[in-house]
Amino acid sequence: xxxxxxxxxxxxxxxxxxxxxxxxxxxxxxxxxxxxxxxxxxxxxxxxxxxxxxxxxxxxxxxxxxxxxxxxxxxxxxxxxxxxxxxxxxxxxxxxxxxxxxxxxxxxxxxxxxxxxxxxxxxxxxxxxxxxxxxxxxxxxxxxxxxxxxxxxxxxxxxxxxxxxxxxxxxxxxxxxxxxxxxxxxxxxxxxxxxxxxxxxxxxxxxxxxxxxxxxxxxxxxxxxxxxxxxxxxxxxxxxxxxxxxxxxxxxxxxxxxxxxxxxxxxxxxxxxxxxxxxxxxxxxxxxxxxxxxxxxxxxxxxxxxxxxxxxxxxxxxxxxxxxxxxxxxxxxxxxxxxxxxxxxxxxxxxxxxxxxxxxxxxxxxxxxxxxxxxxxxxxxxxxxxxxxxxxxxxxxxxxxxxxxxxxxxxxxxxxxxx
Numbered sequence: 017x018x019x020x021x022x023x024x025x026x027x028x029x030x031x032x033x034x035x036x037x038x039x040x041x042x043x044x045x046x047x048x049x050x051x052x053x054x055x056x057x058x059x060x061x062x063x064x065x066x067x068x069x070x071x072x073x074x075x076x077x078x079x080x081x082x083x084x085x086x087x088x089x090x091x092x093x094x095x096x097x098x099x100x101x102x103x104x105x106x107x108x109x110x111x112x113x114x115x116x117x118x119x120x121x122x123x124x125x126x127x128x129x130x131x132x133x134x135x136x137x138x139x140x141x142x143x144x145x146x147x148x149x150x151x152x153x154x155x156x157x158x159x160x161x162x163x164x165x166x167x168x169x170x171x172x173x174x175x176x177x178x179x180x181x182x183x184x185x186x187x188x189x190x191x192x193x194x195x196x197x198x199x200x201x202x203x204x205x206x207x208x209x210x211x212x213x214x215x216x217x218x219x220x221x222x223x224x225x226x227x228x229x230x231x232x233x234x235x236x237x238x239x240x241x242x243x244x245x246x247x248x249x250x251x252x253x254x255x256x257x258x259x260x261x262x263x264x265x266x267x268x269x270x271x272x273x274x275x276x277x278x279x280x281x282x283x284x285x286x287x288x289x290x291x292x293x294x295x296x297x298x299x300x301x302x303x304x305x306x307x308x309x310x311x312x313x314x315x316x317x318x319x320x321x322x323x324x325x326x327x328x329x330x331x332x333x334x335x336x337x338x339x340x341x342x343x344x345x346x347x348x349x350x351x352x353x354x355x356x357x358x359x360x361x362x363x364x365x366x367x368x369x370x371x372x373x374x375x376x377x378x379x380x381x382x383x384x385x386x387x388x389x390x391x392x393x394x395x396x397x398x399x400x401x402x403x404x405x406x407x408x409x410x411x412x413x414x415x416x417x418x419x420x421x422x423x424x425x426x427x428x429x430x431x432x433x434x435x
Contacts, residue, residue, distance in 0.1 A: 029157040030272035033164055038269060040168045042329035044184060045262065047175045050333050054258030056181055058249040059127035060188070061242040063134065068238055069107035070135040072099050073230025074223055078142060080362065082149035083283055087219050093142045094213030095220050099227070100139035107135045130185035137192050143199045143210075148279060155202040163194035229371050236374035240381040240404055244397045247385045252393065260394055262330055263340035266322070270314050270348055274307045274355035282359050297425060300360055304429030307352035318345045336394075343398035350402075350409030357409070357422050369412075369419050377408035 045053040078096050081087065087095075111132055115125050147156050167187050174183050200210060245264060249257035285299050322345075323338045330337070354373075361370045381404035388396030413423030 027272075027276055029160050029164075030276055032161060034269045034272065036164060036168050038265065038329065040171050041265060043175060044171055045258070045334065046331055048181060048184070050258035051254040052181050052258075054249060054254040054256065054261055055124060056127060056184060057245060057261035057264075058254075058257050059124055059185065060131050061245040062124075062128055063111065063131040064242050065235075065238055065246075066107040066111050066135060067138070068231055068234035069110060070100065070104045070138055071231075071234065072103040072223075073227040073232075073234050074099060075145060077223060077226055077230065077362075078145040079149045079282065080286065081219075082146060083286060087216055089146065089208075090212045090214055091216040091219060093146060093210075095216050095223060096142045096145075097139055097213055098215050099220060099223055100142065101136070104136040104139055108132060111135070126182060127185045130182060131188060133189045134192055137189070137196055140196045140200065140210075143196075143203045146203070147199075149283060153280065155206075156199065159195045159198035159202065162198055163191045166194055167191035229368055233371040233374045236371070236378040239378035240374065240408065243378070243381055244385055244389075244401055247382070247389060248394065248397050251389050256394055259334060259337045260340060260397060262326065262334045262337040263344050263394075263398070266318070266325065266337075266341055267345045267348060270311075271351065271355075273310055274352040277303060277307065278356050278359045282363075285359070286363055297421075300356070300425050301429045303356050304353065304426050305431075307356060308349060308426075308430055311349040311352045314348060315345045318342065340394050340398045343395060344401060347398075347402045347405040350405040353409035353426055354405070357413075357426070360422055360425075361419075364418075366418060369416065373408055373412045376412070377404050380404045380407060 048056065074096050078092065081092050082089065111128070115128060118125070144156050147153055167190060170187050170190065171184065174187070203210065245257065245260060248260045281299070281303065285296065285303075319342055322341050323335065326334055326338055326341070358370060381400055384400035384403060385397055388400045390396075392399070410423070410426060413419045413426070
């Protein structure tokens with residue numbers, strides 16, 4: 017019940033975020049127009065490519081280390097905070113170098129810079145992972161709901177003020193800053209103090225050693241997640257990017273489901289690993305069963321009502337997005353699988369397989385996009401995503417005997433066949 021209550025808090029926040037983001041996001045998309053909305057989405061996606069360097073692959077490792085309790089809470093949080101700050105500086109420098117190489121696209125460059133503060137601000141997110149390890153996500157939810165409400169109010173005001181596209185990019189940083197401020201507040205009122213954090217050198221070496229593989233893996237993960245949005249804009253232009261962004265927004269709005277489930281139950285699954293293998297495998301089977309059928313239901317409902325939803329929310333200029341959405345939405349099945357299996361790889365300490373899986377998925381997505389976008393346009397980009405996600409989420413598990421167990425659990429999970 018403790019984990020179920022924690023999951024309920026996370027679901028509440030995500031449902032509120034998705035509902036308001038789709039409604040307010042659609043309003044923003046109508047206001048900006050297809051071209052500007054495409055440019056805004058492209059700039060956001062490009063900054064996302066640098067996030068893995070900023071986080072240094074530590075997110076799951078922090079939770080795992082807090083549960084093991086080999087080091088003190090202050091040592092774990094302080095060490096991870098310092099590494100993330102340094103990662104933020106490095107990622108921002110890489111981003112600046114990239115912008116200097118493409119200085120001719122000034123409007124996009126300014127938008128990218130407005131999104132870039134996230135690379136630094138994510139370092140204080142270590143508080144979020146502390147609350148995860150303690151199954152106290154309600155505090156994170158309170159922070160996010162307050163920030164989300166404030167950010168959406170600002171967006172509405174900007175629309176009425178006839179503000180430029182640059183202000184809408186700034187709102188993203190404003191929202192994140194509010195989340196971090198309230199996270200610190202809730203951390204402090206529990207009698208904890210961020211000024212008590214301290215760096216532990218041997219833990220830092222351990223984090224850097226294990227995190228580097230996850231960093232590369234995370235980088236490849238972001239590439240296969242965001243590269244199609246970037247390539248669509250580079251190959252087909254801003255209007256195509258805007259249409260594709262709407263399809264992505266409606267499909268990926270459901271990505272919170274496996275993330276919330278995996279995040280909330282991951283501590284419990286790690287603890288069950290110390291009991292019996294049977295119980296441990298059954299826990300994963302149940303998780304896969306839940307996310308598989310949720311994804312199938314979402315895809316079916318999208319086919320039935322997707323066109324009407326786009327028409328009502330975004331208007332006629334965005335109706336072409338449905339041709340992309342009805343293909344793209346089926347990739348949710350494999351993305352949901354991949355999200356849960358990433359936790360399985362961490363639990364089994366098979367970090368390199370996470371890396372191999374993501375790098376092949378990223379490369380395949382790029383190559384497929386180069387061929388399919390030029391030949392079939394936006395629908396080709398959606399097909400590329402579906403194929404690459406199916407490999408990452410399911411078929412990669414057949415490539416090595418160490419991860420074949422994961423494939424077996426996934427197949428059994430379709431009918432919830434536990435041992």
